[in-house]
Amino acid sequence: MMKKQLIMEKALELFAEQGFEATSVQQITERCGISKGAFYLSFKSKDELILGLIDHFMIEILTDVDRIVRNVDEAELLYKYYYTMLQSFYKHSDFAKVLMKEPAHYLNEEVIMKTRSYDSRFDESLLVMVERLYGEEILHTKYDLIYCIKGFVRIYSELFLFGNLELDVDLLTRSLVEKTNLLAKHSTIPFISGELMEMFRLPVVQNEMTKEQLLDLMEQKIAEVEEPIARESLMLLKENLINPTLGAAIVKGLKENIRKDSRCKWVAYLLENYDEKR
Secondary structure (H helix, E strand, O other): OOHHHHHHHHHHHHHHHHOOOOOOHHHHHHHHOOOHHHHHHHOOOHHHHHHHHHHHHHHHHHHHHHHHHHHOOHHHHHHHHHHHHHHHHHHOHHHHHHHHHOOHHHOOHHHHHHHHHHHHHHHHHHHHHHHHHHHHHHOOOHHHHHHHHHHHHHHHHHHHHOOOOOOOHHHHHHHHHHHHHHHHHHOOOOOOOHHHHHHHHOOOOOOOOOHHHHHHHHHHHHHHOOOHHHHHHHHHHHHHHHOOOOOHHHHHHHHHHHHOOOOOHHHHHHHHHHHHHO
8 A cells, every 4th residue: 555545544544533633643653653754755744634635535526426417317417416425425434524523613724725615616516417407497596406405415414424324325315306306396485696605605716727737737647647548548638738639529538538547537527627618
């Protein structure tokens, strides 16, 4: 196991047991069986470690959700969204517990802004999803519906995260789909408006990357990835970003190739966003 991965796994165990603030670098190194010097070769501080954990887990969930929202047919879309979110909370239960129960005043501003940035991205994906599903039917209630969907995931996840209940993902997912459809079809008095939602989101860390930043990130991943198909696909996508010559179908296939490698899923997501905004 790579030292950086070991530190993240053991730190997460400690954070789940006693929280961010109560966990020291010394405790993390003792749990890992490494020196403090070895820790600081991987992370400059405990805060940087926390940011790394947030990136690691949130990128995985966000890229999965974004792929569903873009590609799944409307008939299965809401089910697939809830199922994926619930399975992710269940799979990463230690991380989810820490984020849910950690008081905001224990976290520094950079960590808070990082979590808000990811939350903003989830909102964007949810907006695309509900507009695809319901169209004009929810013109005045769509922002309220987004908050209801997020609330459903959070409150029901707490049942198995903190209540130690066995999770029947299929049953819970079907129940949430039914509730969401009822709200979409019959809710008429919204509280959350577009303007209010924008106020909630400010200030948010800017998540758009420049072409140069994308190229730097892709070069870094090319050096890291050993799997030949993912590596070659990254190289072709990088060249195409510099000099666009590949057709849309080829680019889509290359993105699918790199998305299969967990280290490259974020690059695929950022490329999708970059291409849409060009």
